[in-house]
Amino acid sequence: MNGCMAAETEQGKAGAEALESRLRALGVDPAQVEEIFVRSGGHGGQNVNKTSTCVQLVHRPTGLVVKCQETRQQGRNRERAWWLLVERLEAARDRRRAEVVAQAEKERRRKRPRSRASKGRMLEGKARQGAKKVLRRRPGDD
Numbered sequence: 001m002n003g004c005m006a007a008e009t010e011q012g013k014a015g016a017e018a019l020e021s022r023l024r025a026l027g028v029d030p031a032q033v034e035e036i037f038v039r040s041g042g043h044g045g046q047n048v049n050k051t052s053t054c055v056q057l058v059h060r061p062t063g064l065v066v067k068c069q070e071t072r073q074q075g076r077n078r079e080r081a082w083w084l085l086v087e088r089l090e091a092a093r094d095r096r097r098a099e100v101v102a103q104a105e106k107e108r109r110r111k112r113p114r115s116r117a118s119k120g121r122m123l124e125g126k127a128r129q130g131a132k133k134v135l136r137r138r139p140g141d142d
Helices: 013-026 046-050 074-111 116-136
Strands: 033-038 054-059 064-068
Touching: 013 074, 033 074, 054 074, 064 074
Parallel strands: none
Antiparallel strands: 033 054, 054 064
16 A cells, blocks of 8 residues: 555455455545554553554545554554445445435425325315304404
């Protein structure tokens, strides 16, 4: 991968190519992603206290931040962080698409003509309401 995943991955070359193709499909340029290496916390003893094994990725265009400190190895955390970033970007893309489809479906249902039975019920209700109003009139008002 052009700079973002230079090291061999846990899944091998095929995993790196799969990640690269998913990034291309999303239209993500690795230059748009800022990699930050910080010290981890939690389990791992002296290793996590002394080395920067935690990987934080920031996708600048969307502002999405992914942080990974699952293992004691920076390389694995880096790979996992990239995969997490891709999954979250895909989820956001899918969510936007679903919202557009839902909005179109809502508009379609709103514009659909009423069925004959529905229209009949509506007109019956209006007739009943009109009859009530006739009874409310003051005597002598015609």
